Amino acid sequence: MRFNKLDLNLLVALDVLLEERNITRAAERLHMTQSATSGVLARLRSFFEDDLLIQVGRKMQPTAYAEQLAPPVREVLLKINAEITTRPVFDPTTSDRKFRIVTSDYFITIALADLIANISQEASGISFDILSPADGPGDLLARGEVDLLIIPDQFIDFDQPSEFLLEEELACAVWADNKLVGDTLTFEQYMELGHISVGFGLGRKLSVEDSLINEYGTSRRIEVVTHNFNTLPQLLLGTDRVVTTHKRLLERYAKYLPIKVLPTPVALPATREHMVWHRSMENDPMLNWLKEQMRQLVQSI
Template sequence: MRFQKLDLNLLVALDALLRERSISRAAEHMHLSQSAMSSALARLRAYFDDDLLISVGRKLELTSRAEVLKEAVRDVLMRVDTSIATAPEFDPSESDRKFQLAVSDYTAATLIPHLLALAEKQSRAVRFDLIPVPGRPQRALESGDADLMVISRPYALPDHPTETLYQEEVCCVVCSDSRFARAGELTLEQYEAAGHVAVQPPAMDRPSLENWFKERYVKARHIEVTTFSFVSAPYLVMGTERIAIMHARLAQLARKSLPVTLFALPTPTPHLEQVQQWHRHRTRDPGLIWVRGLLHEAVLRMDAEPDQGPTA
């Protein structure tokens, strides 16, 4: 099909080329041969009268015209996908659709098991692909690599819709053999003087949870261990006098299998807000509406049997 003398099939190739910045990777993404993708690039260059991709050393970089086209082409294809290609109705009992959810390991451990349990009651064929929250969340949504993200409110994108899922508290986790656990209290002075385990998720370009508190609430901090994983934090205080700040729900899960003691933070802190976010063009996607509803149900299921909170 052609529009204004442009073969519209070439738009898909152009999108892959601009995202991958590699002829071979774009060809692999589209299940084409490298020669076929090279031919498509040549036709695109002729149509736009622009090189689009130019060699800089061993890499391909976008021309200024390509940079302008990149978002426009992705937007057009996303609109086509959501307006035409997406089925007008979604029946989970009849669908084998795969949903790609960008989540942290904290969310994967606490909320997602409840989502999967609820989804299985309605469908044994629907699939879920959990991927890490990328360093550039907007690119993941706009490229279609993620159908939906579950993230903390500060990481949410201003250009796409969000829904609040729940509020989360944070608490301190220490080894049950530590002096803090034996004393049964954790003062602000002890907290400031202690060594800490900090979580810095990979590729995140905003302050980590640990730095967030350091900048706003507690000045004296000694970060002795950093990790990319929220789930690993309670394991890293074992056998030490260190303290880890953790999401309360995840800390409560850890307490069921590890000899750890939970304390409230010795300084007032606001709650964290977990949200779900999707591309603005996919608000009416029936499948995503189903998943979004299930996530709200999953929150209720997750909190149906509240654990004991951290020590006051």
């Protein structure tokens, strides 16, 4: 199919070439030979009157024009997929859709695991691929590689539709045999104790540091940093340390582990989880069905 003398199939190849920046890998994804892929690149260069990808040492780098082309090309392909190739009617009982969701292990524990179990009873053909927020969720969403993000609002720094889903109060926890802490936790105790925190990605941004510094001009003494929320209660055992994290998560673990859940000694803002999706998927009946299932579930928590 051609539009203004452009073979629209070439847009798919251009999208892959600009993402991979490598003829061999692009050829594998396009199920073409390397010579055929090189031929496609030559046709693209001719149409756009630009080199698009140039060899720099052993790597290929996009030209400035190619960098400008990449976002609208991806948007066009996503829109075609969402509004032209997607069926307008969705029957979950017969669907084999795979949903790709980015969220934290906290949300998996308190909500998503139950949602997936519920869906499996109604729609056994639907499957899920869950990715960590450390995987660059904004980029994955922009490229259309995931269906849904479920993340705190402070991390929504990209221009896509979103919806508030759940508010979560923060709480503290210590090992039940911690002799330094009784039934309450003062601010002085809190600052004297060693802390266990969570950090995601290479930046290892910690959960409550900004709030403490902005409001009280201080930061915690971090002694252990782990990579997910579910390990926090386990790392408390046998120590005099303290954790500060989602109250629902701590209360769930307090049923099985010897930990005490306590109010935070100072006011800390609640976390607000949001669903975020790509604007091209606004009318996707399958994704809209999943979002409605999510809304119904969190209302029961």
